[in-house]
Amino acid sequence: MEDNDLLKVRLEKIAALKAAGIDLYPNNIKPQNTTADILAKFGDADSDVLSQLTQKVSIAGRLMAVRNFGKAAFIKIQDRKGQIQSYVAKDILSSDDYFVFKKLDIGDIVYISGKLFRTKTNELTIEAEELRLLSKAVRPLPEKWHGLTDIETRYRQRHLDLISSPAVKEIFYRRSRIIQLIRQFMDKHDFLEVETPMMQPRAGGALARPFKTHHNALDMDFYLRIAPELYLKRLVTGGLERVYEINRNFRNEGISTFHNPEFTMMEFYWTYATYEDLMSYTEDLFTFIATDIFGGLKFNYQGAEIDLKTPWRRISVKDALIKLANMEPSALEDKAKAMAFARKNGCEVKESDPLGKVLMAIFDEVVEEKLIQPTFVTHYPVAVSPLSRRSNNDSDLTDRFELYIRGREIANAFSELNDPAEQRERFLQQIKEREAGDDEAHEMDEDYIHALEYAMPPTAGEGIGIDRLVMFFTDSASIRDVILFPLLRAKHE
Numbered sequence: 001m002e003d004n005d006l007l008k009v010r011l012e013k014i015a016a017l018k019a020a021g022i023d024l025y026p027n028n029i030k031p032q033n034t035t036a037d038i039l040a041k042f043g044d045a046d047s048d049v050l051s052q053l054t055q056k057v058s059i060a061g062r063l064m065a066v067r068n069f070g071k072a073a074f075i076k077i078q079d080r081k082g083q084i085q086s087y088v089a090k091d092i093l094s095s096d097d098y099f100v101f102k103k104l105d106i107g108d109i110v111y112i113s114g115k116l117f118r119t120k121t122n123e124l125t126i127e128a129e130e131l132r133l134l135s136k137a138v139r140p141l142p143e144k145w146h147g148l149t150d151i152e153t154r155y156r157q158r159h160l161d162l163i164s165s166p167a168v169k170e171i172f173y174r175r176s177r178i179i180q181l182i183r184q185f186m187d188k189h190d191f192l193e194v195e196t197p198m199m200q201p202r203a204g205g206a207l208a209r210p211f212k213t214h215h216n217a218l219d220m221d222f223y224l225r226i227a228p229e230l231y232l233k234r235l236v237t238g239g240l241e242r243v244y245e246i247n248r249n250f251r252n253e254g255i256s257t258f259h260n261p262e263f264t265m266m267e268f269y270w271t272y273a274t275y276e277d278l279m280s281y282t283e284d285l286f287t288f289i290a291t292d293i294f295g296g297l298k299f300n301y302q303g304a305e306i307d308l309k310t311p312w313r314r315i316s317v318k319d320a321l322i323k324l325a326n327m328e329p330s331a332l333e334d335k336a337k338a339m340a341f342a343r344k345n346g347c348e349v350k351e352s353d354p355l356g357k358v359l360m361a362i363f364d365e366v367v368e369e370k371l372i373q374p375t376f377v378t379h380y381p382v383a384v385s386p387l388s389r390r391s392n393n394d395s396d397l398t399d400r401f402e403l404y405i406r407g408r409e410i411a412n413a414f415s416e417l418n419d420p421a422e423q424r425e426r427f428l429q430q431i432k433e434r435e436a437g438d439d440e441a442h443e444m445d446e447d448y449i450h451a452l453e454y455a456m457p458p459t460a461g462e463g464i465g466i467d468r469l470v471m472f473f474t475d476s477a478s479i480r481d482v483i484l485f486p487l488l489r490a491k492h493e
Helices: 003-019 035-042 047-052 095-102 151-156 158-164 166-188 229-237 275-294 317-324 335-344 355-370 420-435 446-452 466-474
Strands: 057-068 072-079 082-089 109-118 124-135 211-215 220-224 242-250 262-271 298-301 304-307 313-316 375-378 400-405 408-415 459-465
Touching: 035 057, 035 072, 035 082, 035 124, 047 109, 057 082, 057 124, 082 109, 095 124, 151 158, 158 166, 166 242, 166 262, 166 275, 166 466, 229 242, 229 262, 229 446, 229 459, 262 275, 262 466, 275 298, 275 400, 275 408, 275 459, 275 466, 298 466, 313 317, 317 355, 317 375, 335 355, 408 466, 420 446, 459 466
Parallel strands: 082 124, 313 375
Antiparallel strands: 057 072, 057 109, 072 082, 109 124, 211 220, 242 262, 262 459, 298 304, 375 400, 400 408, 408 459
Protein backbone atom coordinates (compact mmCIF):
# COMPACT_ATOMS: atom_id res chain seq x y z
CA MET A 1 0.00 0.00 0.00
CA GLU A 2 1.06 3.59 -0.46
CA ASP A 3 2.12 5.55 2.62
CA ASN A 4 -1.15 7.49 2.59
CA ASP A 5 -3.12 4.25 2.66
CA LEU A 6 -1.09 2.98 5.61
CA LEU A 7 -1.62 6.25 7.41
CA LYS A 8 -5.36 6.04 6.80
CA VAL A 9 -5.54 2.53 8.29
CA ARG A 10 -3.62 3.65 11.36
CA LEU A 11 -5.88 6.65 11.87
CA GLU A 12 -8.90 4.36 11.72
CA LYS A 13 -7.37 2.18 14.45
CA ILE A 14 -6.67 5.25 16.55
CA ALA A 15 -10.30 6.32 16.21
CA ALA A 16 -11.50 2.85 17.27
CA LEU A 17 -9.21 2.82 20.32
CA LYS A 18 -10.38 6.28 21.37
CA ALA A 19 -14.01 5.26 20.94
CA ALA A 20 -13.37 2.31 23.27
CA GLY A 21 -11.96 4.65 25.90
CA ILE A 22 -8.36 3.48 25.50
CA ASP A 23 -5.69 5.99 26.53
CA LEU A 24 -3.24 6.06 23.64
CA TYR A 25 -0.48 7.73 25.65
CA PRO A 26 -0.67 6.65 29.33
CA ASN A 27 2.10 7.49 31.78
CA ASN A 28 1.51 5.13 34.68
CA ILE A 29 3.38 1.97 33.64
CA LYS A 30 6.82 1.01 34.98
CA PRO A 31 8.37 -2.16 33.50
CA GLN A 32 10.45 -4.13 35.99
CA ASN A 33 12.88 -5.69 33.49
CA THR A 34 14.84 -5.09 30.33
CA THR A 35 15.55 -7.67 27.65
CA ALA A 36 19.15 -7.81 28.87
CA ASP A 37 18.02 -8.49 32.47
CA ILE A 38 15.83 -11.36 31.34
CA LEU A 39 18.48 -12.93 29.11
CA ALA A 40 21.13 -12.59 31.83
CA LYS A 41 18.95 -14.32 34.43
CA PHE A 42 17.14 -16.87 32.31
CA GLY A 43 19.01 -17.13 29.02
CA ASP A 44 20.45 -20.54 29.95
CA ALA A 45 17.39 -21.88 31.77
CA ASP A 46 15.70 -24.86 30.12
CA SER A 47 11.97 -25.48 29.82
CA ASP A 48 11.78 -27.49 33.04
CA VAL A 49 13.41 -24.73 35.08
CA LEU A 50 11.21 -22.07 33.51
CA SER A 51 8.05 -24.07 34.20
CA GLN A 52 8.85 -24.06 37.94
CA LEU A 53 9.16 -20.27 38.08
CA THR A 54 6.35 -18.38 39.77
CA GLN A 55 7.70 -14.91 39.12
CA LYS A 56 6.55 -12.83 36.19
CA VAL A 57 8.63 -10.49 34.07
CA SER A 58 7.54 -7.23 32.50
CA ILE A 59 9.10 -5.18 29.73
CA ALA A 60 8.18 -2.17 27.63
CA GLY A 61 9.44 -1.39 24.16
CA ARG A 62 8.70 -0.98 20.49
CA LEU A 63 6.71 -3.57 18.56
CA MET A 64 9.02 -4.66 15.76
CA ALA A 65 7.42 -7.80 14.29
CA VAL A 66 4.16 -9.76 14.39
CA ARG A 67 3.49 -13.34 13.23
CA ASN A 68 -0.24 -13.99 13.40
CA PHE A 69 -1.83 -17.44 13.77
CA GLY A 70 -5.50 -16.59 14.00
CA LYS A 71 -6.28 -16.23 17.69
CA ALA A 72 -2.60 -16.22 18.72
CA ALA A 73 0.58 -14.51 17.59
CA PHE A 74 4.27 -14.22 18.25
CA ILE A 75 5.58 -10.67 18.51
CA LYS A 76 9.01 -9.09 18.90
CA ILE A 77 9.52 -6.29 21.42
CA GLN A 78 12.62 -4.06 21.28
CA ASP A 79 13.84 -2.01 24.22
CA ARG A 80 17.13 -0.16 24.74
CA LYS A 81 19.00 -3.40 25.39
CA GLY A 82 17.73 -5.63 22.59
CA GLN A 83 14.75 -7.74 21.50
CA ILE A 84 12.70 -10.53 23.01
CA GLN A 85 9.78 -12.59 21.78
CA SER A 86 6.33 -12.67 23.35
CA TYR A 87 3.42 -15.04 22.81
CA VAL A 88 0.01 -13.35 22.65
CA ALA A 89 -3.16 -15.48 22.76
CA LYS A 90 -6.85 -14.58 22.93
CA ASP A 91 -7.58 -17.20 25.58
CA ILE A 92 -4.84 -15.83 27.90
CA LEU A 93 -5.28 -12.07 27.63
CA SER A 94 -8.33 -10.24 28.95
CA SER A 95 -10.84 -9.24 26.30
CA ASP A 96 -9.87 -5.58 26.69
CA ASP A 97 -6.17 -6.34 26.28
CA TYR A 98 -6.80 -8.55 23.28
CA PHE A 99 -8.90 -5.80 21.68
CA VAL A 100 -5.93 -3.44 22.08
CA PHE A 101 -3.57 -6.03 20.63
CA LYS A 102 -5.67 -6.36 17.47
CA LYS A 103 -5.36 -2.59 16.96
CA LEU A 104 -1.57 -2.52 17.33
CA ASP A 105 0.83 -1.64 14.53
CA ILE A 106 4.52 -2.12 13.99
CA GLY A 107 6.28 0.77 15.75
CA ASP A 108 3.85 1.07 18.68
CA ILE A 109 5.29 1.21 22.21
CA VAL A 110 3.77 -1.56 24.32
CA TYR A 111 4.00 -3.16 27.76
CA ILE A 112 4.01 -6.91 28.24
CA SER A 113 3.86 -8.88 31.50
CA GLY A 114 3.83 -12.64 31.98
CA LYS A 115 5.79 -15.84 32.65
CA LEU A 116 8.70 -17.16 30.63
CA PHE A 117 8.75 -20.34 28.59
CA ARG A 118 10.60 -21.83 25.65
CA THR A 119 8.97 -22.49 22.29
CA LYS A 120 9.41 -25.66 20.25
CA THR A 121 12.34 -23.95 18.56
CA ASN A 122 13.82 -23.29 22.04
CA GLU A 123 13.40 -19.49 21.90
CA LEU A 124 12.98 -17.76 25.26
CA THR A 125 9.52 -16.17 25.18
CA ILE A 126 7.21 -14.17 27.44
CA GLU A 127 3.68 -15.55 27.64
CA ALA A 128 1.70 -12.31 27.68
CA GLU A 129 -0.80 -12.19 30.56
CA GLU A 130 -1.11 -8.42 30.41
CA LEU A 131 -0.66 -6.12 27.41
CA ARG A 132 -0.88 -2.34 27.40
CA LEU A 133 -0.50 0.26 24.69
CA LEU A 134 1.90 2.98 25.91
CA SER A 135 2.32 5.13 22.80
CA LYS A 136 0.62 4.81 19.42
CA ALA A 137 2.76 5.23 16.32
CA VAL A 138 0.81 7.21 13.75
CA ARG A 139 3.41 6.78 11.02
CA PRO A 140 4.77 3.44 9.82
CA LEU A 141 8.47 2.66 10.18
CA PRO A 142 10.49 3.02 6.95
CA GLU A 143 11.52 0.28 4.58
CA LYS A 144 9.25 -2.23 6.26
CA TRP A 145 11.17 -1.51 9.50
CA HIS A 146 14.28 -3.37 8.30
CA GLY A 147 16.50 -0.30 8.27
CA LEU A 148 17.06 2.85 6.32
CA THR A 149 19.09 2.38 3.16
CA ASP A 150 19.43 6.02 2.11
CA ILE A 151 22.38 7.56 3.97
CA GLU A 152 21.03 11.11 3.80
CA THR A 153 17.72 10.00 5.31
CA ARG A 154 19.58 8.15 8.07
CA TYR A 155 21.34 11.33 9.16
CA ARG A 156 18.27 13.56 8.85
CA GLN A 157 15.98 11.17 10.72
CA ARG A 158 18.36 9.66 13.26
CA HIS A 159 15.43 8.53 15.42
CA LEU A 160 14.35 6.14 12.66
CA ASP A 161 17.95 5.07 12.08
CA LEU A 162 18.31 4.11 15.74
CA ILE A 163 14.99 2.27 15.79
CA SER A 164 15.76 0.18 12.76
CA SER A 165 19.48 -0.48 13.12
CA PRO A 166 20.95 -2.05 16.28
CA ALA A 167 24.44 -1.56 14.81
CA VAL A 168 23.94 2.21 14.70
CA LYS A 169 22.73 2.23 18.29
CA GLU A 170 25.80 0.24 19.31
CA ILE A 171 28.10 2.91 17.82
CA PHE A 172 26.67 5.53 20.17
CA TYR A 173 26.79 3.22 23.19
CA ARG A 174 30.47 2.70 22.38
CA ARG A 175 31.00 6.44 21.93
CA SER A 176 29.62 7.01 25.41
CA ARG A 177 31.86 4.26 26.80
CA ILE A 178 34.96 5.78 25.17
CA ILE A 179 34.26 9.17 26.74
CA GLN A 180 33.69 7.50 30.12
CA LEU A 181 37.08 5.78 29.79
CA ILE A 182 38.80 9.05 28.89
CA ARG A 183 37.37 10.67 32.01
CA GLN A 184 38.46 7.70 34.13
CA PHE A 185 41.99 7.95 32.79
CA MET A 186 42.23 11.71 33.22
CA ASP A 187 40.76 11.61 36.72
CA LYS A 188 43.17 8.82 37.71
CA HIS A 189 46.06 11.09 36.72
CA ASP A 190 44.78 13.96 38.86
CA PHE A 191 43.41 16.15 36.06
CA LEU A 192 40.55 18.48 36.93
CA GLU A 193 37.64 18.65 34.48
CA VAL A 194 36.55 22.23 33.78
CA GLU A 195 34.30 24.21 31.44
CA THR A 196 35.32 27.31 29.52
CA PRO A 197 33.27 29.76 27.41
CA MET A 198 31.66 28.67 24.15
CA MET A 199 31.09 32.32 23.16
CA GLN A 200 34.33 34.27 23.07
CA PRO A 201 35.02 37.95 22.27
CA ARG A 202 37.78 36.84 19.87
CA ALA A 203 38.52 33.56 18.17
CA GLY A 204 41.76 31.97 19.31
CA GLY A 205 43.54 28.76 20.18
CA ALA A 206 43.67 27.35 16.65
CA LEU A 207 44.12 28.36 13.03
CA ALA A 208 40.55 28.23 11.76
CA ARG A 209 37.70 30.41 10.52
CA PRO A 210 35.10 31.03 13.25
CA PHE A 211 31.32 31.38 13.35
CA LYS A 212 30.26 34.87 14.38
CA THR A 213 27.24 35.91 16.44
CA HIS A 214 25.97 39.04 18.22
CA HIS A 215 24.83 39.62 21.79
CA ASN A 216 22.00 42.13 21.72
CA ALA A 217 22.02 43.27 25.36
CA LEU A 218 25.76 43.96 25.35
CA ASP A 219 25.77 45.07 21.71
CA MET A 220 28.90 42.98 21.19
CA ASP A 221 30.05 40.54 18.54
CA PHE A 222 31.12 37.13 19.80
CA TYR A 223 32.58 34.03 18.19
CA LEU A 224 31.69 30.42 18.77
CA ARG A 225 34.93 29.01 20.01
CA ILE A 226 37.30 27.26 17.65
CA ALA A 227 39.24 25.92 20.66
CA PRO A 228 39.25 26.31 24.47
CA GLU A 229 43.04 26.61 24.56
CA LEU A 230 43.60 30.21 25.61
CA TYR A 231 41.07 29.95 28.44
CA LEU A 232 42.46 26.66 29.72
CA LYS A 233 45.94 28.17 29.83
CA ARG A 234 44.59 31.09 31.86
CA LEU A 235 43.47 28.47 34.38
CA VAL A 236 46.95 26.95 34.38
CA THR A 237 48.38 30.40 35.12
CA GLY A 238 45.88 30.66 37.96
CA GLY A 239 47.26 27.50 39.58
CA LEU A 240 45.05 24.72 38.16
CA GLU A 241 48.09 22.73 37.14
CA ARG A 242 46.33 19.81 35.43
CA VAL A 243 43.08 20.63 33.65
CA TYR A 244 41.01 19.13 30.85
CA GLU A 245 37.78 19.83 29.03
CA ILE A 246 35.62 17.61 26.83
CA ASN A 247 33.28 19.79 24.85
CA ARG A 248 32.25 21.27 21.52
CA ASN A 249 34.30 23.36 19.14
CA PHE A 250 32.98 25.17 16.06
CA ARG A 251 34.87 25.88 12.85
CA ASN A 252 33.38 27.54 9.81
CA GLU A 253 34.89 25.15 7.31
CA GLY A 254 33.91 22.53 4.78
CA ILE A 255 32.14 19.26 5.46
CA SER A 256 33.76 15.92 4.64
CA THR A 257 34.00 12.38 5.95
CA PHE A 258 36.46 13.67 8.59
CA HIS A 259 35.15 17.21 9.16
CA ASN A 260 31.97 18.49 10.77
CA PRO A 261 31.71 22.22 11.62
CA GLU A 262 30.54 21.31 15.14
CA PHE A 263 32.71 18.65 16.76
CA THR A 264 33.87 17.32 20.12
CA MET A 265 37.41 17.71 21.43
CA MET A 266 39.27 16.96 24.60
CA GLU A 267 41.95 19.48 25.44
CA PHE A 268 44.20 19.09 28.45
CA TYR A 269 47.12 20.99 29.96
CA TRP A 270 49.84 19.59 32.21
CA THR A 271 52.35 21.78 34.02
CA TYR A 272 56.00 20.78 34.25
CA ALA A 273 55.55 18.39 31.33
CA THR A 274 56.86 18.55 27.75
CA TYR A 275 55.47 17.46 24.40
CA GLU A 276 57.59 14.32 24.76
CA ASP A 277 55.79 13.46 28.00
CA LEU A 278 52.50 13.86 26.14
CA MET A 279 53.53 11.30 23.51
CA SER A 280 53.96 8.64 26.18
CA TYR A 281 50.77 9.77 27.92
CA THR A 282 48.80 9.56 24.66
CA GLU A 283 50.08 6.03 24.05
CA ASP A 284 48.93 5.05 27.54
CA LEU A 285 45.50 6.68 27.07
CA PHE A 286 44.80 5.04 23.71
CA THR A 287 45.97 1.60 24.82
CA PHE A 288 43.83 1.93 27.97
CA ILE A 289 40.74 2.59 25.84
CA ALA A 290 41.53 -0.10 23.26
CA THR A 291 42.11 -2.76 25.90
CA ASP A 292 38.67 -2.08 27.35
CA ILE A 293 36.89 -1.89 23.98
CA PHE A 294 38.68 -4.66 22.07
CA GLY A 295 40.40 -6.68 24.79
CA GLY A 296 43.71 -6.00 23.05
CA LEU A 297 45.70 -3.50 21.02
CA LYS A 298 44.84 -4.57 17.47
CA PHE A 299 41.72 -3.59 15.56
CA ASN A 300 40.58 -3.17 11.98
CA TYR A 301 39.73 0.18 10.51
CA GLN A 302 38.33 0.34 6.97
CA GLY A 303 40.27 -2.70 5.79
CA ALA A 304 43.57 -1.93 7.55
CA GLU A 305 44.76 -3.65 10.69
CA ILE A 306 45.89 -1.04 13.23
CA ASP A 307 48.33 -2.09 15.95
CA LEU A 308 48.60 0.17 19.01
CA LYS A 309 51.54 -1.71 20.49
CA THR A 310 53.95 0.83 21.96
CA PRO A 311 56.24 2.61 21.37
CA TRP A 312 54.70 4.25 18.31
CA ARG A 313 56.75 5.57 15.44
CA ARG A 314 58.15 9.09 15.82
CA ILE A 315 59.32 11.11 12.83
CA SER A 316 59.96 14.81 12.28
CA VAL A 317 58.15 16.81 9.61
CA LYS A 318 61.39 17.28 7.67
CA ASP A 319 62.34 13.59 7.81
CA ALA A 320 58.81 12.65 6.72
CA LEU A 321 59.07 15.00 3.71
CA ILE A 322 62.42 13.49 2.72
CA LYS A 323 61.52 9.83 3.31
CA LEU A 324 57.83 9.76 2.37
CA ALA A 325 57.47 12.64 -0.11
CA ASN A 326 60.90 12.12 -1.68
CA MET A 327 61.84 15.79 -1.33
CA GLU A 328 65.46 16.79 -1.73
CA PRO A 329 66.89 17.97 1.62
CA SER A 330 67.94 21.24 -0.01
CA ALA A 331 64.30 22.01 -0.90
CA LEU A 332 63.44 22.09 2.79
CA GLU A 333 65.50 25.26 3.15
CA ASP A 334 64.79 26.85 -0.25
CA LYS A 335 61.35 28.41 -0.69
CA ALA A 336 61.55 28.51 -4.51
CA LYS A 337 62.36 24.80 -4.68
CA ALA A 338 59.66 24.02 -2.12
CA MET A 339 57.08 26.05 -4.09
CA ALA A 340 57.98 24.20 -7.29
CA PHE A 341 57.65 20.84 -5.55
CA ALA A 342 54.33 21.88 -4.01
CA ARG A 343 52.80 22.95 -7.31
CA LYS A 344 54.06 19.83 -9.04
CA ASN A 345 52.13 17.80 -6.46
CA GLY A 346 48.90 19.81 -6.69
CA CYS A 347 49.24 21.71 -3.41
CA GLU A 348 47.40 24.99 -2.92
CA VAL A 349 50.10 27.51 -2.02
CA LYS A 350 50.54 31.27 -2.44
CA GLU A 351 53.68 33.28 -3.13
CA SER A 352 53.10 35.15 0.13
CA ASP A 353 53.14 31.92 2.17
CA PRO A 354 56.20 31.50 4.39
CA LEU A 355 58.37 28.45 3.78
CA GLY A 356 56.91 26.63 6.78
CA LYS A 357 53.39 26.85 5.35
CA VAL A 358 54.57 25.59 1.97
CA LEU A 359 56.25 22.58 3.58
CA MET A 360 53.10 21.76 5.55
CA ALA A 361 50.96 22.01 2.40
CA ILE A 362 53.23 19.37 0.84
CA PHE A 363 53.02 17.26 3.99
CA ASP A 364 49.20 17.41 4.01
CA GLU A 365 48.93 16.50 0.33
CA VAL A 366 51.63 13.86 -0.03
CA VAL A 367 52.65 12.43 3.36
CA GLU A 368 49.48 12.20 5.49
CA GLU A 369 47.87 9.34 3.57
CA LYS A 370 51.00 7.19 4.04
CA LEU A 371 50.85 7.28 7.85
CA ILE A 372 48.78 4.16 8.51
CA GLN A 373 50.09 2.86 11.83
CA PRO A 374 50.13 5.27 14.81
CA THR A 375 52.78 7.89 14.12
CA PHE A 376 53.87 10.98 16.03
CA VAL A 377 54.98 13.63 13.56
CA THR A 378 57.18 16.14 15.39
CA HIS A 379 58.92 19.52 15.05
CA TYR A 380 56.43 21.62 13.12
CA PRO A 381 57.48 24.98 11.65
CA VAL A 382 56.93 28.08 13.79
CA ALA A 383 54.96 29.57 10.88
CA VAL A 384 52.08 27.15 11.48
CA SER A 385 52.46 26.92 15.28
CA PRO A 386 51.83 30.39 16.75
CA LEU A 387 51.22 29.12 20.30
CA SER A 388 54.00 26.51 20.46
CA ARG A 389 57.36 26.77 22.19
CA ARG A 390 60.39 27.07 19.90
CA SER A 391 62.76 24.14 19.76
CA ASN A 392 66.04 24.70 21.55
CA ASN A 393 67.80 22.96 18.65
CA ASP A 394 66.26 24.87 15.72
CA SER A 395 64.60 28.26 16.16
CA ASP A 396 62.49 27.74 13.01
CA LEU A 397 60.80 24.68 14.53
CA THR A 398 58.62 24.03 17.57
CA ASP A 399 58.32 21.37 20.25
CA ARG A 400 55.11 20.03 18.76
CA PHE A 401 53.62 16.80 17.45
CA GLU A 402 50.52 15.62 15.67
CA LEU A 403 49.34 12.02 15.94
CA TYR A 404 48.30 10.27 12.73
CA ILE A 405 46.45 6.98 12.34
CA ARG A 406 45.25 5.61 9.00
CA GLY A 407 46.33 8.81 7.27
CA ARG A 408 44.33 11.12 9.52
CA GLU A 409 45.30 13.56 12.24
CA ILE A 410 43.71 12.62 15.54
CA ALA A 411 45.68 14.66 18.09
CA ASN A 412 47.75 17.85 18.22
CA ALA A 413 50.08 18.74 21.09
CA PHE A 414 53.01 20.92 22.02
CA SER A 415 55.09 22.42 24.75
CA GLU A 416 53.39 25.75 25.34
CA LEU A 417 54.88 29.12 24.53
CA ASN A 418 54.80 30.93 27.88
CA ASP A 419 57.03 33.91 27.05
CA PRO A 420 54.58 36.86 26.80
CA ALA A 421 56.95 39.00 24.71
CA GLU A 422 57.44 36.29 22.10
CA GLN A 423 53.74 35.46 22.13
CA ARG A 424 52.98 39.10 21.32
CA GLU A 425 55.41 38.96 18.37
CA ARG A 426 53.74 35.76 17.13
CA PHE A 427 50.31 37.41 17.28
CA LEU A 428 51.64 40.43 15.41
CA GLN A 429 52.91 38.12 12.68
CA GLN A 430 49.47 36.49 12.56
CA ILE A 431 47.89 39.91 12.12
CA LYS A 432 50.13 40.54 9.09
CA GLU A 433 48.95 37.24 7.62
CA ARG A 434 45.30 38.18 8.22
CA GLU A 435 45.89 41.47 6.44
CA ALA A 436 47.41 39.50 3.56
CA GLY A 437 44.16 37.52 3.24
CA ASP A 438 44.52 34.58 5.64
CA ASP A 439 41.11 34.40 7.36
CA GLU A 440 42.32 31.61 9.66
CA ALA A 441 45.22 33.51 11.22
CA HIS A 442 45.03 34.50 14.90
CA GLU A 443 43.81 37.85 16.11
CA MET A 444 45.72 39.74 18.81
CA ASP A 445 44.56 38.65 22.29
CA GLU A 446 45.81 41.25 24.74
CA ASP A 447 43.95 39.66 27.65
CA TYR A 448 45.75 36.34 27.09
CA ILE A 449 49.15 38.06 26.91
CA HIS A 450 48.24 39.94 30.10
CA ALA A 451 47.62 36.56 31.79
CA LEU A 452 51.00 35.24 30.56
CA GLU A 453 52.68 38.27 32.11
CA TYR A 454 51.76 36.85 35.52
CA ALA A 455 53.95 33.81 34.64
CA MET A 456 52.47 30.60 33.32
CA PRO A 457 54.49 27.58 34.48
CA PRO A 458 56.24 25.40 31.89
CA THR A 459 53.32 23.46 30.40
CA ALA A 460 52.44 21.00 27.69
CA GLY A 461 48.97 20.76 26.15
CA GLU A 462 47.10 18.51 23.76
CA GLY A 463 43.84 18.34 21.85
CA ILE A 464 42.30 15.00 20.82
CA GLY A 465 39.43 14.73 18.34
CA ILE A 466 36.80 12.64 20.10
CA ASP A 467 34.70 12.10 16.97
CA ARG A 468 37.71 10.83 15.01
CA LEU A 469 38.76 8.60 17.89
CA VAL A 470 35.27 7.09 17.96
CA MET A 471 35.44 6.61 14.18
CA PHE A 472 38.58 4.50 14.56
CA PHE A 473 37.21 2.48 17.45
CA THR A 474 33.88 1.76 15.70
CA ASP A 475 35.23 1.21 12.17
CA SER A 476 33.10 4.10 10.90
CA ALA A 477 33.96 5.52 7.48
CA SER A 478 32.39 8.96 8.04
CA ILE A 479 32.35 11.37 10.95
CA ARG A 480 28.59 11.65 10.35
CA ASP A 481 28.26 8.05 11.50
CA VAL A 482 29.51 8.92 15.00
CA ILE A 483 27.69 12.26 15.49
CA LEU A 484 24.03 11.82 16.30
CA PHE A 485 22.93 14.93 14.41
CA PRO A 486 25.60 15.96 11.88
CA LEU A 487 25.30 19.23 10.00
CA LEU A 488 23.57 18.79 6.65
CA ARG A 489 22.65 21.03 3.74
CA ALA A 490 19.11 22.36 3.75
CA LYS A 491 16.73 19.84 2.26
CA HIS A 492 15.01 21.06 -0.89
CA GLU A 493 11.58 19.57 -1.35
